[in-house]
Amino acid sequence: MQQSRARLFKEYKEVQREKVADPDIQLVCDDTNIFKWTALIKGPSETPYEGGVFQLAFAVPEPYPLQPPQVRFLTKIFHPNVHFKTGEICLDILKNAWSPAWTLQSVCRAIIALMAHPEPDSPLNCDSGNLLRSGDVRGFNSMARMYTRLAAMPKKG
Amino acid sequence: MISDSITNASATAAPSAKDFGKKKRTNRSAKLKQSKLGLRREQWLSQVAMANKGDKEEIDSNRKPRSENPDQRDRPVENLDGLSREAEDNSGTHHHESFIESLSNSPNSILSGMNSIPNFSSSSSSGSGGSCSGNITEEEDPDDDGCLDDWEAIADALAADDDKHEKENPPESCEEHASIKQSASPRASVSGSNVAIRDVKPAMSRKQKSNQAWRPDDKLRPQGLPNLEKQRSFPVMNLHYSSVAVPSSCPICYEDLDLTDSNFLPCPCGFRLCLFCHKTICDGDGRCPGCRKPYERNTIKVEASVQGCGLTIRLARSSSMFCRS
Numbered sequence: 001m002q003q004s005r006a007r008l009f010k011e012y013k014e015v016q017r018e019k020v021a022d023p024d025i026q027l028v029c030d031d032t033n034i035f036k037w038t039a040l041i042k043g044p045s046e047t048p049y050e051g052g053v054f055q056l057a058f059a060v061p062e063p064y065p066l067q068p069p070q071v072r073f074l075t076k077i078f079h080p081n082v083h084f085k086t087g088e089i090c091l092d093i094l095k096n097a098w099s100p101a102w103t104l105q106s107v108c109r110a111i112i113a114l115m116a117h118p119e120p121d122s123p124l125n126c127d128s129g130n131l132l133r134s135g136d137v138r139g140f141n142s143m144a145r146m147y148t149r150l151a152a153m154p155k156k157g
Numbered sequence: 158m159i160s161d162s163i164t165n166a167s168a169t170a171a172p173s174a175k176d177f178g179k180k181k182r183t184n185r186s187a188k189l190k191q192s193k194l195g196l197r198r199e200q201w202l203s204q205v206a207m208a209n210k211g212d213k214e215e216i217d218s219n220r221k222p223r224s225e226n227p228d229q230r231d232r233p234v235e236n237l238d239g240l241s242r243e244a245e246d247n248s249g250t251h252h253h254e255s256f257i258e259s260l261s262n263s264p265n266s267i268l269s270g271m272n273s274i275p276n277f278s279s280s281s282s283s284g285s286g287g288s289c290s291g292n293i294t295e296e297e298d299p300d301d302d303g304c305l306d307d308w309e310a311i312a313d314a315l316a317a318d319d320d321k322h323e324k325e326n327p328p329e330s331c332e333e334h335a336s337i338k339q340s341a342s343p344r345a346s347v348s349g350s351n352v353a354i355r356d357v358k359p360a361m362s363r364k365q366k367s368n369q370a371w372r373p374d375d376k377l378r379p380q381g382l383p384n385l386e387k388q389r390s391f392p393v394m395n396l397h398y399s400s401v402a403v404p405s406s407c408p409i410c411y412e413d414l415d416l417t418d419s420n421f422l423p424c425p426c427g428f429r430l431c432l433f434c435h436k437t438i439c440d441g442d443g444r445c446p447g448c449r450k451p452y453e454r455n456t457i458k459v460e461a462s463v464q465g466c467g468l469t470i471r472l473a474r475s476s477s478m479f480c481r482s
Contacts, residue, residue, distance in 0.1 A: 003410055003437075010411035065409055066441055100409045100438065101428070101446035 004064040008034045011103055018105065025108045035060040038074070039108050043152065044116040048144035049077070052152025056111065057087075058104055068098035071107060076151035078144040080120045080129035089114070090124045407431035409438075409446060423452055 012034070015027045023042075030036035037058035043049025055074040061067045071094055073087035081090040093102060093110055102110075123129025131140040406413050407430050418431040428447025430438075435452075438444070444451050 006412075007410050014411075066437060097449065099444075099446040099449055100434070 004060065004062060005034060007065055008060060011105070014103070015105060022105070022109075024112060025105060027104055027108065035062075035064075037069075037104060039104070041108055041112055043148060044112055047116050048141045049079075049115050049148050049152065052148040053154065054115075054152050056108065058107075060104075065100040065102070068094045068102070069104060069107065070094075071111070076147055077115075078125065078128055078147040079115060080118045080123040080125050080132055081114060083124040084127075088124060090119075090122055404429060407434055409434035424448060424450070426450070 008029075012029050015029075019026075024044075025042075026040040028038050028040075030038070037060065039056040039058065041054050041056060043052040043054060052075075054077060057072055057074050059070040061069065071089055071091075073082050073089065075087075076084070077087075078084070082088070083090075089111065091110060091114055093099070093107070118128075118132060120129040120132035128140060128143070131143065404414065407418065408428075409430050410433065412431060412433075414429070414431055419429065421432060421435070422429060423435055424445040424447060426445060426448035428445055430446065438446065439452060442451075
């Protein structure tokens with residue numbers, strides 16, 4: 001408990017310091033609970049998510065960093081590894097491949113990388129996965145772009 | 158006062174002449190003293206002439222003691238006390254001291270006279286404080302001349318190394334030479350050495366920079382990301398990195414690593430963490446946060462006792478594990 005709190009405080013300081021260094025990630029801690037974080041990440045360029053801003057919710061467990069934080073998308077996103085309704089993310093480093101050396105910031109980076117490189121073989125969004133597995137990249141891209149415009153762009157969302 | 162003590166030793170001429178000239182001004186005794194003094198002065202002058210045989214290129218401003226000598230020889234008796242007064246004015250400086258010294262040494266052998274001259278030049282130049290002007294050094298003795306030739310040869314070869322420079326040439330001879338030679342080559346050599354130093358520094362910093370992709374304090378460095386293991390798999394690099402890239406804080410709990418922690422290398426991947434976090438992880442799943450491979454407890458003990466041995470063992474094991482997976 002105490003250890004995870006101390007570590008999260010340190011991470012918070014780190015985030016404040018690094019704010020300028022990584023403009024794609026904006027990590028914000030909850031005002032009252034340091035175990036609740038939200039992040040705003042920009043959709044990577046040259047993907048259908050480009051131009052969108054996606055909100056992530058972090059729930060940090062007590063044994064953190066020995067256990068990974070629970071992360072989910074609050075913004076709707078059409079992605080094979082993100083559950084369309086719950087926003088749950090299927091990412092190995094958030095499951096068995098977690099390492100205590102990762103930080104919330106590095107998790108955000110990993111999620112951005114996952115958005116740029118979807119893994120259709122372990123889909124949470126079967127429709128999206130099937131589009132990619134059948135080779136319909138164009139269909140997938142148009143669907144993802146549409147949802148990005150609908151949900152992740154400030155004006156139209 | 159220096160002049161008194163010295164003149165008491167051998168040449169009592171000057172003070173006595175002073176007394177006589179002031180009180181009585183009897184020409185006779187003064188003439189006697191003058192003749193004695195003149196005799197000694199001539200002897201001394203001949204010695205100096207022999208000693209300075211080779212030095213024809215001396216600068217006028219250097220000539221102080223010797224330019225006095227002809228005046229002294231031609232001086233009338235009543236000027237003697239003027240001379241002594243002047244001597245008193247100058248007393249306390251090395252200049253006068255060595256002058257009287259050499260005067261008193263004059264009846265002795267030539268060797269002693271010659272010995273007094275290098276002392277003279279060195280002491281006077283050190284007394285006047287070293288700058289590059291020509292009037293620092295008063296005399297050029299034969300020893301310095303030899304050095305000068307040597308120095309010139311070096312300067313001509315444009316291989317003026319600073320160490321060599323200082324070893325072979327006493328500082329005053331360098332300065333003298335600088336003034337004679339319009340100080341072109343020594344400055345060139347000095348600036349050359351500066352350039353060399355400046356060249357060395359960036360090379361060193363470049364060397365340090367090239368050791369690692371990110372510096373430990375680099376903001377962009379993904380701290381504790383598992384991509385370190387690739388670089389650390391080389392034995393030599395491993396040692397090198399372990400000395401350079403020791404993190405200042407534990408990447409798990411972000412607390413500062415103390416000396417024990419920073420010497421603690423529990424995994425062949427080179428991932429470091431504090432002992433506390435290591436124990437917590439070993440109580441749990443027991444996998445290294447850096448490479449996600451299980452910690453091997455035997456290895457840690459071996460590594461703690463004999464580091465070099467442990468290193469090879471760990472490398473062997475990690476490679477075998479790599480083959481299995």
